[in-house]
Amino acid sequence: MDCAYKDCQFTSGNISKYSYGSKHYCLFHLPYEAKEDEKGNKQGKATWDDGEKSDFKETVYADFQSKQKLHGENFNYTGTIFPSNFMLIHLPAEGSKKNAVFKDCHFHGDLETDHAIFYEDVSFESVTFHKRALFRNATFSSGVSFKGATFIGDADFSIDHLFSKKYDYRCFFNDVDFTRADFKQKAWFNYCRFVNETCFIETTFGKAPDFANAVFNEDIRFEGAKFNSAEFEEAPYYRLLEKKMDEIGALKYKAIFFAKEQDCMIHFKKMPLTQILATFIYRIASDYGRSFLQPLLWFLVFQGLFYYLYDFFRPPLAKADTVTMLVMHIFRPFSFLGLPEMYTFRWPMEIYVVGVFHSIITYALVTLFLLAIRRTFRMQ
Ligand SMILES: [Zn+2]
Numbered sequence: 089m090d091c092a093y094k095d096c097q098f099t100s101g102n103i104s105k106y107s108y109g110s111k112h113y114c115l116f117h118l119p120y121e122a123k124e125d126e127k128g129n130k131q132g133k134a135t136w137d138d139g140e141k142s143d144f145k146e147t148v149y150a151d152f153q154s155k156q157k158l159h160g161e162n163f164n165y166t167g168t169i170f171p172s173n174f175m176l177i178h179l180p181a182e183g184s185k186k187n188a189v190f191k192d193c194h195f196h197g198d199l200e201t202d203h204a205i206f207y208e209d210v211s212f213e214s215v216t217f218h219k220r221a222l223f224r225n226a227t228f229s230s231g232v233s234f235k236g237a238t239f240i241g242d243a244d245f246s247i248d249h250l251f252s253k254k255y256d257y258r259c260f261f262n263d264v265d266f267t268r269a270d271f272k273q274k275a276w277f278n279y280c281r282f283v284n285e286t287c288f289i290e291t292t293f294g295k296a297p298d299f300a301n302a303v304f305n306e307d308i309r310f311e312g313a314k315f316n317s318a319e320f321e322e323a324p325y326y327r328l329l330e331k332k333m334d335e336i337g338a339l340k341y342k343a344i345f346f347a348k349e350q351d352c353m354i355h356f357k358k359m360p361l362t363q364i365l366a367t368f369i370y371r372i373a374s375d376y377g378r379s380f381l382q383p384l385l386w387f388l389v390f391q392g393l394f395y396y397l398y399d400f401f402r403p404p405l406a407k408a409d410t411v412t413m414l415v416m417h418i419f420r421p422f423s424f425l426g427l428p429e430m431y432t433f434r435w436p437m438e439i440y441v442v443g444v445f446h447s448i449i450t451y452a453l454v455t456l457f458l459l460a461i462r463r464t465f466r467m468q
Contacts, residue, residue, distance in 0.1 A: 091117055093117035096114055096167075097164050098114045098115070098117070108132045115144065116167070116168045116169070117167050117169065118132050119169055120132050120169050120171050122196075136171055141172040162188070163186055165188075166193070167193065168190070174198075175202070176201040188206060188208070189210075190212050191213045192213070194215070194218065196219070197218075197219050198221075199220070200222040202222070204226045205227045205229065206232065207230060209230045209231045209233075210230075210233070212233065212234045220242050220244070223244060224248070227260060229262055230263070231263040232261065234264075234269045235265055235267045236269065237266075238269070238272070239272060240272050241272075241273055242276075243275040243276070245277050247278065247279040247281075249278075260282070261282050263286075267287050267291065270292045273295060274295045274297070274298070277297060277299045278300045279301045280302045280303070282303065282304050286305075288308070288310050289312055289313065290313065290314075291314070292316065293313070293314065293316065294316055295322070296315065296319075299329060299332065300328065305336065306338070308338065310341045318351035318354075321352075322352050326348040326349040327349050330342050330346050343463065344378075353367065373386055373453065373456055374456040374457075374459075377463055378460065383456040383457040387450070390453065394414060394446045395410060397442045414446075417443060418450055
């Protein structure tokens with residue numbers, strides 16, 4: 089019987105078949121179902137004891153060794169279910185000189201790659217790391233992809249500082265792709281060097297990522313990346329990213345991290361109320377200077393509101409009509425104060441008060457609009 093996993097790459101020579109519900113799988117693809125069914129039973133690899141899990145590891149390591157020796161054979165572990173902690177350091181000492189594919193794999197324990205070197209392309213696309221993903225001190229000399237990967241536990245890609253100094257030619261990402269990856273917890277990239285294309289397009293960060301002492305180049309993308317957390321303690325992480333984006337001239341991303349830092353600061357309990365209010369207004373009015381549509385929209389809303397107010401306070405015999413009053417304040421703010429008598433004749437005090445507020449708000453929104461336009465076209 090063939091393995092139920094589509095296009096199973098292990099079926100030849102891997103005779104043992106494991107039943108799972110009504111299906112049969114090979115040793116590598118046998119699923120792991122920790123949820124109990126109606127009879128209170130777990131299924132597949134979730135039922136294994138420590139001995140069985142350790143035997144599985146030995147089988148995979150033996151497979152590594154044999155593939156490393158075989159000419160032309162790449163590491164293809166697509167769809168493999170790892171039931172317990174797994175270490176990739178069992179690669180031969182000189183590192184992997186073959187393409188390695190771990191696409192759609194599930195790591196139900198910690199994955200560790202301590203000091204592993206990958207000279208060729210590696211794929212962790214659509215992988216689910218159910219516990220921690222510990223890529224500390226790993227080197228990816230070619231491309232590595234984590235497209236669509238889910239990191240349920242912490243993810244650590246950091247380099248130990250001393251190690252980084254000792255082996256200057258190692259410990260880096262060449263091309264790295266985290267498109268649509270989902271970091272549910274914290275991600276560390278301390279002392280990482282991103283030497284080529286770095287992609288965080290539509291990546292989700294459950295907590296502020298830590299890029300302390302990381303080195304970026306200009307080829308980095310954060311379009312559509314989501315940073316879901318804005319605790320007060322996280323402000324320094326966003327400030328650091330803001331600074332690093334400034335260094336490489338990525339002003340658009342700098343604005344993203346500036347906005348996130350402001351979101352964090354608003355949670356500081358001792359911040360003066362006026363500053364909280366100012367930050368809040370800045371965010372509402374123009375998304376911290378990043379949106380020119382927002383001030384435009386508020387501009388229209390306020391013109392509507394002030395039209396209503398002028399109309400409400402206008403005496404019936406006034407010679408200037410409501411539209412004239414409104415337009416006058418848009419183009420000549422504060423002009424009301426110096427109007428000829430014929431216009432101001434018998435006008436109530438309220439009109440002056442409304443006029444002053446109208447002018448201030450119009451001025452502020454037009455300024456925010458122009459600043460946002462300027463920022464959009466990077467004329468800073
Ligand atoms: Zn299979």
